[in-house]
Amino acid sequence: MTNGTERSIARALARALALPTLLLVASTSAALAQSADLVLCDRIAADPADPDKPANVKGVAEIAAGDVETAIKYCRTAAPGSRRAMYALGRAHAAAQQTPEALAAFRKAASKGSTSAMVELGVAYATGAGVTKDEAQARQLFAKAAEAGNPRGISNLAVLGGGASSDPTKTRALLAKSAETNAEAQYQLGLMLAEGVGGPKDDAQARALFDKAAAQGHAGALERMGAFAQAGRGGPQDAAAAKGFYERAAALGNADAAAALKRADCPYSIKDRQGKLVSNLCF
Known part of the structure; x- marks a missing residue:
């Protein structure tokens, strides 16, 4: 074998050995991009x-x-x-x-x-x-x-x-799985517990869930905390705390909380002969 032939074979082998390396570099570059x-x-x-x-x-x-x-x-x-x-x-x-x-x-x-x-x-x-x-x-x-x-x-x-109509028990179980961290799940599970849907009614646990969601700024949960504190459901009755919850919920656009605040400020109502509300007396 001549020296020229040997050099040609060596160059061919070098190219063949380099090809996988080049492919690897190209593949790696694409992956990095x-x-x-x-x-x-x-x-x-x-x-x-x-x-x-x-x-x-x-x-x-x-x-x-x-x-x-x-x-x-x-x-x-x-x-x-x-x-x-x-x-x-x-x-x-x-x-x-x-x-x-x-x-x-x-x-x-x-x-x-x-x-x-x-x-x-x-x-x-x-x-x-x-x-x-x-x-x-x-x-x-x-x-x-x-x-x-x-x-x-x-x-x-x-x-x-x-699941409320088809399988409320399953819905309640699913909500319980995410209620550790999710405010909406806490609120929805609290509603089910408060009404006894999908399982036993539990005002204390419902209030605890509303409290967790309210701490995260959930407007519906704030309104429910106001209602529960006002009525003493699931815990102590506290009119001042109720008003605070309602105010925070109303500030977030909750209409029920705004109505509750109005009722608190205007506790007396004037009705017509048919019993329909005509006006509220505010103080």
């Missing part, structure tokens, strides 16, 4: 309540107006390999008021198992936002998310009455 897109998507568009969100990702309750276009760009790139990025892409489109695009992203994310996307689709069907209103479809989506343990799925299912 996709990871960078996902990191940026998470940073500006991740949902703090998304169960798919890693613990080290804080998330944002609302995507800032100035970040919407950037969120769409990076989340769209990361979405094919990440269902949470696909869900975040839906959030970004929703923030841009691009409802068809948002729903399309939510559907794709839900098909990949995103329970947060299932909840968003359920809300759309429950309210008729961008789709024909369909409570049965909404209930089905909420139920699927709830079965997977999504707190919003559980609480929304309860709000919609997903």
Whole structure:
């Protein structure tokens, strides 16, 4: 074998040995680029309540107006390999008021198992936002998310009455699972306990749940705490505390709390011969 032939073989072997390395570098670079897109998507568009969100990702309750276009760009790139990025892409489109695009992203994310996307689709069907209103479809989506343990799925299912008529015991059990941390679940479970729906009536436990949710600024729970404190249900009667709860709830837009405050300020009513309210006497 000549020296020239030997050199040709050596160069061929070198190229063959280098090829896997080059492929590995290219593959690694692509993976790193996709990871960078996902990191940026998470940073500006991740949902703090998304169960798919890693613990080290804080998330944002609302995507800032100035970040919407950037969120769409990076989340769209990361979405094919990440269902949470696909869900975040839906959030970004929703923030841009691009409802068809948002729903399309939510559907794709839900098909990949995103329970947060299932909840968003359920809300759309429950309210008729961008789709024909369909409570049965909404209930089905909420139920699927709830079965997977999504707190919003559980609480929304309860709000919609997903189990109140068919299986209130199951609904109550699902709410109990997420009531440790979720204010809406605490409130909904408190309502069921207060009325004895799906199990024994328990005013003390209901009041404790309302108190937890009220501490997180839940308007409905604040109003219920006012009513329970005023009546002495599930704990001590305290008119001053009741007024404080009502005021906080009313400030958050709760109409029942505002009405309760008005009744407290105007305790006497004037009625006509038929017993209909004509006016209140206020002091």
